[in-house]
Amino acid sequence: MWRRPFPWLIGLMVLLFALIPYCTNDVQLRESLLLAALYIVLASNLNLMIGYAGYVNFGNIVFFGLGGYFCVYLVDAWQWQLLPSALAAGFAVGALALLFGLGILRLRGAFFALATIGVNEAIRQFVANFEPWGGATGIYLSLDAYRPLGGPMQALWTAYFLMVAVMGASLFLSDAIKNSKFGLGLLAIGQNEDAASVLGVPTPGYKAVVYTASAFLPALAGGIYFFKSGIIEPAGAFNLSLSIEAIVMVMLGGQGTVIGPAVGAFLYEELRGLLLTSEAFSHFQLVIAGSLLLIIVLFVPGGLMGFIHRQFPRTRHWLE
């Protein structure tokens, strides 16, 4: 893997993310980059389903929310540390994803998309009624929870580095899959599932694996993010808008490529941040984001990377 230039690029990116805010001690930059890293995690893992296997997962945010809940619950009720809680959350959500996946992966196309929305909503309502997880009020983390990490200031830095690590893992995972036999099978499924099946690709198994894989890292990210936020509640954890935004990011950057979702996520996050703090546009963010998406879908469906690959064919080799 290290003989190709691309993984080195990922490594460089991770290093930059980690070092720049740290060396300049710029807390505000760190906050921005944390959100950017989070979006990259969400978009990148979503790309496994959309870009590789061709299955649109509208409710992808459910992994993020559930991961957050598992992790925060473990920290709050059982006083576990952040890292083990987040990992446990990741595995728990992965297992649930496998379970749900076995059910809904039999559906195709739009049916699957709608089913994922259904799953997200059902789980959100369930959690809102589930008292041990705070019901509709959610869980509020006491400030004591940050003590094992050295207090809130330190804890936020630790959370940041962990998030960057998860981002790196997502990109490496995406790259590894794309260049493996598994990935080839997925792309075949994305092109024409029946043909792939006839040719011997074990489609049900592959689909289940990629669905589970696309759940693990977002769950981890969810655990880290909500720990840092100090509060988790159903509406914020299972926010369908964020789910959709993840899709926009994947499309913006270029689905099916590794770096595409990351670029898309980063651009989108910067755009939103800009719109928010600009007096004139804050009322129109949604309109601008929507128009942007429309233009991409209608005229540049390959996204930014699609455009670059077409204009500069050499980049196809080293900028995946």
Added chain:
Amino acid sequence: MKMNRLCLVALAAMFAAAPAVAADETLTIGFTVSQTGSLNNDSVAQMRGFELWRDEVNANGGINAGGARYKVTFVSYDDESQNMRVQQLYTRIIVQDKAQFLFSPYSSGLVATAAIISEQYGKIMLTTSSAEQKTYKLGNKNLFQVYSPADQYLAGALLALKERDARAKIAFVYKDDPFSKAVAQATRDLAKADEMLLALDESYSPATTDFGPIINKVISAQATALLGGGHYADGATIARQLHDQKAGLKWVTLLVAPDTPKFAELDDAAVGISVPSQWEPQVTYKPDFGPTAAAFTKRFNARFGIEPGYHAAGGYAAGLLLQHAIEQAGSIDPVKVVDVLNQVDVTTMFGRTRFSTNATEHGLQLGHQMVLAQWQKKNGALVKEVIWPNEAKTADILY
């Protein structure tokens, strides 16, 4: 757009009215507003309260802190009614914009997230619109709650109801969201302690649009009183459908919804509905400093063209309290200001204010009482009258 125009007007007003003593330095206060998203209506109302206070203070030469005069400036951003942005924005407000004091965002959920940042940096944050008690039980040192906490919301209504008819059968019907649920739970406990009769206890999903089924359940349970609701849309629908379905309840108290002037659009369906409110324009508290409720209402109306609700009043009160604390402390040093705030026990147009200094629930509001207002028909027109507590009332209870 509108805000820019208002800012210009405010600026012009400041220059026109600036007295001989000019302010030397600036005091920056930061907060986020929900300019977009589901909370925008009330959040903007709150912001207007802040703004009115700021402009009046500056017109009078600024805050006087031990001889130095500080002009107040705000720095604020849109939090989109979402948690995600709040921490990022508050960090920016503190670190980049160097705000010295903070006001809170609108709604308990957002305030809890902002509190982590404010506590981190040791900045004082006066919270308005955050009634959820959990926020204050997390071990903070610099949070100060201006509103009455959630468990007080329906306490007055319950007392008033008990006075009228201790044998009333109460149906609790409330929205399944942090705020409404907290209020309902606390009130239920109070009702049980008072040995009142509970006919029904149900929560409904925030997405509910049709309350017909629940109202049928209320009728089946033969309830005579209903307490609950949530926010505007559901409260208004419940009121309307109760009327349409002739539920025949003698006492209905709903949260939040009946407090807005828009509720009057429901016409006959609104008569008799009462609402607990943090504040009403008609209250007759005698303030230790600052304007009376009537004066505040007049000024707000003159400036923004609409009657202030309690969101705006709360915002204005937060400003007043901060100003008072700084002036009493004689400096803008957070440690000194916190000391003053911890000991404060004053009355403003908003009511009495006293904060808890108990470490496990620091900042919780202890002094403020909720008022109960009810829609009644006066000379054929719908008006809102204050019916409880007796000290502040303007009309008798309609049962």
Added chain:
Amino acid sequence: MIGIAASVADGVLVGAVYGLAAMGLTLIWGVMNVINLAHGAIIVFGMFGLYFLAAALGVPAYAAIPGVIVLGFVAGVALYWIAVHRVIGQAELMSLLSTFAVNMVLIGLGTALFSTSPYNIPVSLPGLTWEGYTFTGTHIVAATIAAAIAGLLYLLLHRTRVGKAIRAVAGNRGAAELCGIPTRRVLAMAFGLGVALAAVSGTLIATLFPFTILSGEAYQLKSFVVTVLGGLGNPAGALLGGIALGLVEGLMTPFMPVSWTSVVEFALFVIVLIGYPRGIFAFSRS
């Protein structure tokens, strides 16, 4: 016992309106295999349409309905040419995203124009009272109008040339084109029709409940559930599916806390999708 009957009856009435809301969605889906994710936004604009016609211009509430239908149709055709036309043949993801983008733009504009304040149109009609439970007049009228519109839709689809053309394109676009049917125009009209149905359902809902710019989401989700229950592309099924959903809601409320209703609804949704992908009321495609 009576309480349950009343609950069920009320559920059926509201269900008819849900059915109408879903009809537009299922028509578009059936004819051109496009899931209109702007459905919720259109319902909301239908609600605001009623508000402006009734409250601002003083038109009596129910008289605004034909106006909304026409406006909805025109808007739908426009939307088709702007957002849907280019992505019709491509992967489903594309049309999902393009309609979703339209949704974002509409909601964004709506919020900028109307903010998220609630709006209300007071419509009062005498209702029927029975054993202490009242069925409001507005519910009864809304259900009747919904059924009437459904009937008109059926007539349109089965007794007119336009309807025949739509059904032909839905069945096999290529063959329809060979028969000389101007398929692009037909698709645009079908989309317009679907949008008009969504808009008018919004108008009816506005006579029953207050609304905000964000109310559409809940109805969009319900429309999905109903569409799946009734079978995709089957307007008659949609009406029945809506009534079925209303019935289920009515049956559940007396027995469990109302907040669990949504969980059951969505569980139902997923189960039906997996077990009966053609819908529970799958007649042969009409």
